[in-house]
Amino acid sequence: MNAASPQLNIRDLDVVYESRGSAHHALKGVSLEVRAGEMLALVGESGSGKSTLGRAILGLLPESARIQRGSITVDGTEIVGLPERALRRIRGARVALIPQDPAHSLDPVRTIGAQLVEAVHLHEPHSNTATTRRMLVGLLDRVGIKEPERRLRQYPHELSGGMRQRVLIAAAIAQRPALIVADEPTSALDVSVQVQIMALLAELRHEMGTAMLFITHDLGLASEQADRVAVLQHGTLCETGETKALFANPRTPYTRRLLADLPLFHEARAPRRAEGPREDAIVVSHLTYAYKGAGGRPGHKAVRDISFNVMAGQTHGIVGESGSGKTTLLRCLLGLITPDSGSVHILGENPAQVEGTAQRALRRAVQFVYQNPHVSFDPRCRAADILAEPLINAGLHDRGARTERIRAMLERVQLPPAVLERRAANMSGGQSQRLAIARALLCDPKILILDEVVSALDVSVQAEILTLLETLQRQLDLTYVFVSHDLAVVRRIADTVSIIRAGTQVEHGPTETVFSTPHDDYTKHLLAAIPGRDLMRPAVLA
């Protein structure tokens, strides 16, 4: 293996997707190379062609894609135009893939062992199963899985997300490939797990001298991990360079904008002093809720003894890892479920106890915005129908008056009137999130409850939505409850914050205080795991 010669060499690659007569040029003249032991981070917005490039390297482009031009060599072998049979010998052996979503990347009905054995036998058909299993035990141990023998007999659903990703990594390195393509390997994982996985990848890379193409949309992560960074925009490579240099001194406006949109680049929200004494819009005290187990027995306690207040006109952030109980807490706030003990008071009322008209009035005053706006709209309805519904519910039956209000609201959330005729499915993520906000605002709410509303969005769109939310809050004097697993985002938008772990609130207070002087170990751990902390405005992090 020659360290000087690139393990991956892409020259002038053009990929076109053809469907129904129209063609989409997904990659235009991309050239890059990755050397042994090097990690190249490929960053760019959603749809810029990152995954297309990754698939092209593995020779796994869908049938509708055509490589128009260019060449890809992996470890000296030309991939473009290679027959399927020969490609199969290269895949897994010389170039391996670490997929994005560990939850769905393992066959659910076969044991971990069977799948790993298969991965080995695909390339070493004559090797003996017992020897292979022994080898695999060592391998699992290497990727940090405890009790490897037992794990081999288990099924994927019996493993946590982080463990599954480790198994997938084990499968990828089993053949000691020359190149690993990792397509967003950690974006489905919690931050703390993400840190561990990235550390593991770095170790393995150094140990085995493997070249790695690391695809990510997270500039922070790229800045921490990669040797070099390549920025992709609409299928064109607009900038490549050493990580440090690139982040310190971005050359193209596109890269500069990407960096500027990073929430890390914003200062923490300064605690706004309320003018005059303001009331608490939300009071949560000693809230506990357990989902019912089988046969009505009390099951898992999803929320335990949580208390906080939110002052009217302020934003309360709730941070926690997946499954920590954030959504459960919100469902209690909305009165969709009744807490087992403790109480919730919203605008002076207990949402679990009001009924009939009062309940509907309270519901209208407390609006919920979902993480995935697409599924929160009736797929049959056009935007116009969606926006009309809350107005009709409020008794506004005059069509003209409705159109008037809807137009005004579109302006407010900065949507073009043309979207009125479209269905949500035909809108971009940012547009449909704006639509969801517009629908909520048409109810004249006092409080907006926002559950991971920006998590699925690209940084730049994320930045726009956050700005919009801030503007609206100021204009309409709204109170927000903002749930996110992204500390940087919470830091930007929230006045006060609750850190939740396994249903318990470990820390609670003004954002600035919690971020600068965390008391709890878990909070400290979370803060330490924020990818790209180096990029954070130094003034804020003490």
Add this chain to the structure above:
Amino acid sequence: MAFHAPAPARATDAASPGGTLLYLEKQPHKNLYPPAGGFYPNGGILAQITDRLTWQNTDTLKIEPWIATGWSVNADSTVFTFTLRPGVTFSDGTPVDAAAVALNYDTFGKGNRALHLPPSEVINNYERSEVIDPLTVRFYFSKPSPGFLQGTSVIGSGLVSPASLRRPLDEWGDARHVIGSGPFVVRDEVPGKSVDLVTRPDYAWGPEQLAPQGPSRLAGVRIIVVPEDSIRIGAFIAGQADFARAVEAYDEEQIIRHGDTIYAASTRGVNNSVVFRPDNPLVADPRVRLALLHATDRPDILRTLYSPNYPLARSVIAADAQGFVDHAADLTYDPALAGRLLDEAGWTMAPDGWRRRNGVALALAVHEALPQPQSRSMLVLLAQQWRRVGVRLTILSGSPAMTVLDNLNPAVTPLFHAEVGRADPDVIKSAFYPTNRNVLLQKGGQSRHVEHFVDPELNGLLDQVASDTDPATRLADLARVQADILAKGYSIPIFEEPQVYAGSARVHDMRFEAVGRPVFYRTWLARP
């Protein structure tokens, strides 16, 4: 004889004993109580497993000895004495003696309430039996019963062992319960599907016409029920069977072309006809019935659907039946006459091409009769013809159960597609008499739906036919019955119904009894 004579056996394939003949039946047997033998599948089995007192010669229609070696009849046909052949046994070993024969006829003559066994339709006015000695038996009748002697030769009078006669009607559905003295014995049965007959090796009492009298040369007969015409005939032609019943006219040519033989045995009974139920007001007027008779282009029906084996009917009964009178002149196709008669009866042609009276359309319905050859096609064609004179005929279909019920209701079915085969003048009574088959649905039969229709004149004539002792008077009365039925337009006789069978080239010496049931007793199979 009305069937194509089978090719004479060639010297080369000399009668080789053995082999099981595969016989494809159209319908499964229902009940083997001998009086139910009129139903072809029942009769097809009973003809092989039971013997009768007498045999009706198929050429001369004379009654010849069989189990009875001789008989005498008193002058007014009220006392019949039979002398039995010695040494005859049922297949369960019990002798066929006077006592057994007397028990048979007591049951057939009077029925058995306790066992649900109904009386036989061929035995009229039966009073009692008397055992004179073990081989002589005498029967007494309350009224003259001239038809009785012929009645002893029909399948419905097959002799069965006393053990069988003790069974309730239900159990006669299982062929294995029926013990006869015939040349074959039931070995096995799959209900509704197949019956296996094996030859009785000690059989030695066949009728004279079928001599020699020893056991059958076949090892057995396997009767397989294949209701579907296309499969029955297709399988037969494909060489999967030796013999098949109910060959339709359209298949005859195919079979002959294939080198097999068509047997068309006459049934010598009441012709295949469409009869009216005058209880239904639509057909209560004789003019309407006669109009429809003349609206029927019978030659066209025969030409379209049937073959030369189906002679055009010239009276109510077949031309080779006893007492036949040629009425061809009364059965003409004359649509103009039909139109006039209908006009006279008040059924005028409406602009839409259908006849109406007081706003009511002349719309009739009839059920397809499954046992009749091409019943449905025949009726469809009839409907086509009647349509030309403005009469609507609907062909009803439905489950057999519905059919039975509908056919008992003249309001639903003003027409009925009928045929009865039996080589005796009594047959006409069987068909028309209210307490027999009652094809016209007169009051006094089993239908509860008949309101008023009854024809005492016709019934009187039928009674006389059944009790005339002098053969000449009897035939004269029979002539009057035919004239009466046709004059009143009760029936539209279409054709003389044959039973058409197909036999492969292997089958030799095939015989039929007087009404066209196959007799396998003499048959043998050439080695393939």
Add this chain to the structure above:
Amino acid sequence: MNTALAQWRQRHDVTLPRLLGVLPVLVLVLVALCPGLFTPLDPLAGQTDERLMAPSATHWFGTDQFGRDVFSRIMHGSFSTLSAAMLAVAISLLVAIPLGLAAGLGGRRLSGAILAGADMVLAIPELFLSLSIITLIGPGATHVAFAVGISQVAGFTRMIRTEVVRVRATEYVEAAFGIGSTFWQVVWRHIVPNSLAPALSLATLRLGTAILAISTICFLGYGPSPPTPEWGLMITEGRNYLATAWWLTTFPGLAIIFSAWAATLLSRAIRMDP
């Protein structure tokens, strides 16, 4: 050029595959409604001197034992088959929609009772059920449609309930409650349309099943009476001539296959919904 049309196409998502999927059914419906357009010959009156003629230029599909034109009988028969199938599906929908909605929206008791009933009926093979119903109400075209329709009710009910339950659990229904809609508003605006749309698409699929079931029952002899041209009945009547006149059975069979397939295509086309 024709922007209005283009807009309409865009709005209703009319694409070539969809049009192609609808086409066979349109042809069928046209044939069923005006068979006279396709054949001048009388399906009922035959020329007995032209019987059992092989397919030719004058008789495209040949003639039957009465000299009736088989093509004309098939064209005229499409009405009986299609209308019966549509009637059957309509009947089952008519009964199943309220039941399915009740089972999906109602309380545990109601829903449990409806489902248990549906399960009982579902356990009986559909053909047995429809044959029993036919024996009960007697043969005839409408009766067959009724029998087939009723025996499909249980399946439809279950399916509609599943859809209702699915829609009920979606976030957009939760969201609709969140913006202050009442229960019945949500049911009417969101649950009914969204759960019935897939049900209707499946209903068109069941149209094919119904066509088959109906022709099977007619084949068994419980359908309309002759001389009505009905495809299943034509097969029954023609099968005896299969060896000598293959066209009597072949073409009605192909007609059944075509229409069942057309129903499948239609349901596919409908299912491509947003």
Add this chain to the structure above:
Amino acid sequence: MTRYILSRAAQALLVLWGAFTLSFVLLQVMPGDAVLIKFQDPELGLSPQQISDIRASYGADESAFVQYAHVLGRTLAGQLGYSIETGVPVSRMLHAAYPTTLRLAVVSFGGAIMLAASFATAALLAPLRPLRAALRLVPGLASGIPVFWLEIVAIQLVSFHWKLVPVVGVSGWAAAVLPGLALAIPISAPLTQVFLSAAERVMAQPFIDVLRARGASPLRILYAHVLPNALPPTLTISGLVFGEILAGAVVTETVFGLDGLGQLAQQAVANQDVAVLQAIILISVAGFVVINFTVDALHPLIDPRIRRTQAGGAA
């Protein structure tokens, strides 16, 4: 777990009872009754008095409720009564008939599985997208083929024209081959459709891509991964397939003249032979219940994810 089994068994019994009652009601309200129909046949020449005597002796004049109680009691005691049409005990008729249907079912089910498997393989692995799309339409077309028509044509060609297999005078498995294979074609269609759409859902999952990225061949992916994943949804239609086979048996046995349960059912319907029809409905419902129960029991063996939930659900 035992609780789960008990509740399933109770549910099964409820379904059986419901189907029994439903069939009784259906058959009870039919016009006339089998006794009447049978003895009113003019060929028997019975007088109305005789008929009503016979009816009384069969208990056909009792009230519907008394009859229901009687029939239910008798059935619970394991007795299926007598066929009114033939007078033979129903159990004997069933005993004679079931082997034919069983053989037919085995051949057609086996044939359908083989057909579906080979067809699905072709439709999933065919080289060109238009070819795959075209193949994908075939099951829809096949499910539209009327069984009776297919069988009539098959008999004519295979048995009569090519003389490959006889259709009369054969028994046992030989008699089941042609009808079974003919029935297999429409039976395989829903199996193929469900399997194909399940397989396509599986193939759209990321783990398939991961397998391809490891160098697994399409055939291997199909058999080692797609098949076990797509099997559970396919299994859930087993009950439906069973029903289709029974319904197919009615038609097939009628067309081929086989003496199985289907033929028995069709005759029982025709003759309103209540006892026979009820017994057959009961058997088919029992079969349906047993099959669904078995499928449910098999599910966790195929899909390990269900093992946990079920264990959890029963704990």
